[in-house]
Amino acid sequence: MKGPDLLNSMVGVLLRFRENEVALCGDISKMYHRVSIPERDQHVHRFLWRDMDGNREPDVYMMKVVTFGDKPAPAIAQIALKLTAEQGECTHPHAASVLKRNVYMDDICDSVQTVDEARKLSAEIDEVLNDGGFKVKGWISNESDVGDLTQGKMKLLDDIAEEKVLGVVWDRENDTFSYKVKLRDSVLNSRLDGESQERLTKRKILGQIAHIYDPLGFAAPVIVRAKIGMQKLWQRGYNWDDPLTEEEDADWRLLFEEMKGLNEVSLERCLTPPEAQGKPVLCIFSDASENAYGACAYLRWQTGDGKFETRFVASKSKVAPLKTLTIPRLELQAAVLAARLYKSITEEMRLEVEKVMFFSDSMITLQWIKSSARIYKPFVSSRIGEIQTLTDPSSWKHIPGEDNTADKVSRGIAVNDLMKEWKCGPRFLHLETEWPVDKVNIDQCLENLERRKINQTVLVVNSTSIAPIESEHFSSWRKLVRVTAYVLRFVRILKSKLKKESMPEADVTLAPAELEKAELYWTKEAQKGLKSRFERGEFRTLTPFIDNEGVIRVGGRVENLVTSYESRHPALLPGSHHIALLFTRHVHEIGHPGVETTTAKARRKFWILQGHRLAKPSSIAVLNAGQQNASVRPRRC
Numbered sequence: 001m002k003g004p005d006l007l008n009s010m011v012g013v014l015l016r017f018r019e020n021e022v023a024l025c026g027d028i029s030k031m032y033h034r035v036s037i038p039e040r041d042q043h044v045h046r047f048l049w050r051d052m053d054g055n056r057e058p059d060v061y062m063m064k065v066v067t068f069g070d071k072p073a074p075a076i077a078q079i080a081l082k083l084t085a086e087q088g089e090c091t092h093p094h095a096a097s098v099l100k101r102n103v104y105m106d107d108i109c110d111s112v113q114t115v116d117e118a119r120k121l122s123a124e125i126d127e128v129l130n131d132g133g134f135k136v137k138g139w140i141s142n143e144s145d146v147g148d149l150t151q152g153k154m155k156l157l158d159d160i161a162e163e164k165v166l167g168v169v170w171d172r173e174n175d176t177f178s179y180k181v182k183l184r185d186s187v188l189n190s191r192l193d194g195e196s197q198e199r200l201t202k203r204k205i206l207g208q209i210a211h212i213y214d215p216l217g218f219a220a221p222v223i224v225r226a227k228i229g230m231q232k233l234w235q236r237g238y239n240w241d242d243p244l245t246e247e248e249d250a251d252w253r254l255l256f257e258e259m260k261g262l263n264e265v266s267l268e269r270c271l272t273p274p275e276a277q278g279k280p281v282l283c284i285f286s287d288a289s290e291n292a293y294g295a296c297a298y299l300r301w302q303t304g305d306g307k308f309e310t311r312f313v314a315s316k317s318k319v320a321p322l323k324t325l326t327i328p329r330l331e332l333q334a335a336v337l338a339a340r341l342y343k344s345i346t347e348e349m350r351l352e353v354e355k356v357m358f359f360s361d362s363m364i365t366l367q368w369i370k371s372s373a374r375i376y377k378p379f380v381s382s383r384i385g386e387i388q389t390l391t392d393p394s395s396w397k398h399i400p401g402e403d404n405t406a407d408k409v410s411r412g413i414a415v416n417d418l419m420k421e422w423k424c425g426p427r428f429l430h431l432e433t434e435w436p437v438d439k440v441n442i443d444q445c446l447e448n449l450e451r452r453k454i455n456q457t458v459l460v461v462n463s464t465s466i467a468p469i470e471s472e473h474f475s476s477w478r479k480l481v482r483v484t485a486y487v488l489r490f491v492r493i494l495k496s497k498l499k500k501e502s503m504p505e506a507d508v509t510l511a512p513a514e515l516e517k518a519e520l521y522w523t524k525e526a527q528k529g530l531k532s533r534f535e536r537g538e539f540r541t542l543t544p545f546i547d548n549e550g551v552i553r554v555g556g557r558v559e560n561l562v563t564s565y566e567s568r569h570p571a572l573l574p575g576s577h578h579i580a581l582l583f584t585r586h587v588h589e590i591g592h593p594g595v596e597t598t599t600a601k602a603r604r605k606f607w608i609l610q611g612h613r614l615a616k617p618s619s620i621a622v623l624n625a626g627q628q629n630a631s632v633r634p635r636r637c
Contacts, residue, residue, distance in 0.1 A: 003075025006082070010166055011215055011314065012348030013104045017165065018271045019351050020111035022118045022143050023175070025165055028081075028129070029137035031106040032073055035066040035080045036133075045070075074105070084132025095124035104166055108136070111270070115143050142175045142269070167213050175269050179219065179262040184208055187256050199243035200252050202233050208256055217315035217409075218267050220294060221422060222259060224317045225412035228291045229255070231319050261415035267423065271311045271351065275304040279354040282313075282345070283429060285399070286338035286360050287406035288330035292319045294409035295338035297345060298425040299353075308432070310425040316341050317409045329379065331362035334406065335369065336383050339390040358391060359399040359436075361407075369393050374537050374544075375451055378555070385540055399436045403428060471522065471578045477586035480579070484518035485510050520549060523606075526577040527552050542607070544572060554607045567604045575610035584614040 017023060028034075037045060045067075048058035066073050085099035098121065102110045108125065112118050122139050129136060140163055163170050169178045187200060187208050209226045212219065229252065238244070244252065280299040287293065294317035298310045316337050320330055338358055346353075360366055368376065370393045373384040387393075401407060403426045413422065421427075428435050468487055474480040489510075496502065534544060534552055543555030553569040573580045587602045598615040602608060 001072060003072040006075055006078035008101060008104055009344075009348055010104055011344065013102055013107075013109050014166060014168065014215060015271075015313070015345065015349045016102055017109040017111055018269050019349065020113045020272060021270055021274075022113065022115055022141060023111045023170075023172075023269060024109070024118050024122060024139065024141050025163070025170075026108040026122070026125070026136040026139045028103075028106040028108065029135050031077050031081075031134065032066045032068060034134050035077055037064055037066060077106075080132070081134070084128060084134060088128035088131060092124040092128050094121060095128045098125060099128065107166055109165055118143070140172065142172045166215070168215065170269065171266070174266070176266040177216070177218075177269055178266045179212070179214075181212055181260055181262045183256055183260065184211065187253065199246075199249050201241050201243055202230070202238050203240045205233070205252055206230065212259065212262070216267070216313075217296070217317070218312060218423075219262055219265070219418065220296075220315045220317045221408040221411075221413040221418065222262065222415050224292050224294065224319070224409060226255065226259075227317070227319045228412065231291075231322070235322065258415050262418075265415065265418050267312060271299055271313065273301050273303060273309040273311065276301040276309070277304055278302060279352050282342070282353045282356045283310075283425065284338045284342055284356070284358050285404055285406035285426075286331070286334035286358070287401075287404050287410045288320070288327065288334040288362075289407075289410040290320060290327070290330075292317055292410050292412075293330050293334035293337065294318065294406055295334060295341050296406050296409055296422075297341055298405075298429065299351075300425075300429050308430050310429050312423055312425070313345060314341065315406075315409055328362060328364040331360065331365040332368060332380060332383050334410070335360055335362075335365050335387055335396075338406075339387045343390050356391070356395055358396045359404065359406075360396065361399050361401040361404045363398060366396055366398055369396050372537060374540055377451070378543060381540075381543065397436070399426075403436060471525075471582070474578075474582065477579070477582040480522070480582060481515055481518045482510060484521055485514045488517055488521065489514060520551070522579050523551055523571050523573070526573050526579050527571070529574055529577075530572060539572065542572070545569075570603050570605055570607040573606045573608045575608055575614055580606070580608045580611075581614055584608065584611065588615065 017025070042062050042064055045063035047061055047063070049061055050056060050058045066076050070076075081103065082100060085096040088099075089096035098108065098110050102108060110121065112121060118141060122136075126136055163172060169180050170176075171178055184204075184207060187204060205226075209223065209230070212223060214220065214223060233244075233248075243249075278301075280301045282297060283300055284295060284297045286295040294315060296315035297313040299313055301309050301311070303309055318333075318337065325333070335358075338360075342356060342358070346356075368380060368384050369387055371384070373381045373388065375381075376384065405421060405426050408417070408422050424430070469480075469484055471480055474483070530539075530552055533539065534546075544552050545555050547553050547569070552572045554572055555569065573583075583606060584598065584602055588598045590601075593601065595612060595615045599608075599611045602611055602615070608614060
């Protein structure tokens with residue numbers, strides 16, 4: 001068995017590595033080999049060894065420590081490391097917390113505010129790890145004093161200016177992240193004299209795109225151009241190894257040559273600028289185009305001189321689906337991506353923010369977010385529900401398209417433009433005033449296209465009147481319906497007499513239509529207590545709606561199901577109403593099925609809240625006992 005995935009989020013570890021001024025990074029030496037295998041399990045790790053001599057009998061060895069290649073090796077090593085951290089939590093809580101949250105496989109990454117804190121933290125981590133049999137190979141930092149203060153325990157590799165932290169190139173001298181893009185041999189533009197150049201294929205292109213490692217998404221506006229291009233190749237029907245046309249081949253080679261310019265791009269590691277004061281404001285932008293959509297996040301700090309500085313945090317991008325969506329729907333998809341980006345940042349980052357602000361240039365999307373989700377079609381409704389769950393709708397603001405930085409991640413930009421507005425955010429983030437003002441005018445026609453079309457029927461009931469029939473006096477659903485049908489027929493006869501119209505026959509058997517009207521009557525009676533809950537959106541997961549008869553029914557994606565309308569959209573019933581128990585018992589008496597079958601059969605007509613509870617034998621037994629022990633009393637019919 002592989003075992004559970006116990007690795008921390010890589011992006012989360014990187015975010016915490018970027019939080020403070022002094023960065024600290026260490027590598028656990030031979031992590032797998034530091035974990036011993038119990039003696040009872042060592043025998044299943046036997047192997048044969050001939051020492052490259054095929055003529056002699058092989059020697060039998062067995063592994064005593066965890067080794068590479070074992071499926072559960074990563075999980076075993078992580079469990080051992082977490083147990084080590086828990087054992088040292090009483091004496092060194094800070095070091096234990098770092099080992100639990102800021103380790104990815106065998107890399108320890110954290111950031112602190114001062115050199116003294118870095119020295120103390122590294123010493124505590126060394127002590128905790130030594131107690132568990134682990135050892136740090138060496139420590140590196142962006143501060144040269146850190147190595148001096150630890151008297152050799154913290155190793156600063158002065159001969160190597162650049163290190164890789166979780167695969168990201170880190171220039172310790174300048175304290176910046178950068179890229180190392182190298183074109184693979186299959187996409188190089190050079191050719192030997194007299195030899196024809198081999199055309200690119202989809203496989204080679206994808207291999208080169210995947211070669212660019214960008215967990216924080218700083219290069220997303222450039223990489224999204226390659227994503228869009230790959231999608232177009234899929235649309236044109238290329239197989240993995242089909243050569244591209246000469247024109248397409250030339251375009252892709254030019255793009256890859258341009259991507260080599262990422263080697264000149266850098267990003268500040270530290271999210272906290274010098275002389276930063278107070279708490280930052282987290283600003284998240286979202287935007288969409290016909291080809292892609294995305295979101296990006298920045299921290300806005302106020303410095304000691306009264307000015308404002310920003311730091312790029314992260315971004316996400318996705319290509320638009322092949323099935324064509326309207327621009328408002330794509331803008332909504334971008335808003336969902338922004339909400340998810342906000343969730344991942346706030347869950348992983350330890351920095352406290354003053355407030356969060358979301359920006360979008362789509363007035364329709366903002367109108368949807370600030371409205372009730374249940375009035376819209378399922379596509380829009382489900383996404384609005386997710387946004388409203390993850391974020392505060394009042395924190396979403398409108399921004400002009402020219403000031404929306406996320407436009408770059410949805411349309412793509414050149415490599416040279418990454419170091420401009422994309423790195424620092426829009427101009428207004430650096431100003432104290434002159435921020436964009438919310439607009440109130442929207443295209444009402446486009447906004448209304450996503451609204452549910454519901455024909456509502458209002459039932460006026462005199463609250464002071466006494467109910468002619470009380471369902472609590474009945475113990476049989478069939479009898480309740482038939483008595484109600486006769487009462488409704490009697491009411492129709494009286495009305496016909498008053499209006500001097502032709503009267504229905506009073507002595508004939510009840511027709512199916514009359515029985516259906518009786519069931520409709522009790523359905524509406526039971527749903528009176530659900531109206532206010534429906535308006536508050538408590539049944540959002542059931543996508544309820546009101547039909548032409550004024551009955552609240554359950555929605556869903558079963559419009560094409562070949563069955564009756566009631567089966568596709570059962571009426572909603574409260575489990576506390578007596579008719580819910582009567583109907584559940586009625587279904588149970590037909591074949592005496594189990595709880596699940598009774599509930600499923602009941603849902604062919606009614607979706608009963610807490611229906612499983614009513615279908616249990618104990619509930620039905622209570623009703624049967626009440627029927628046997630009830631005293632004879634007059635019923636008002």
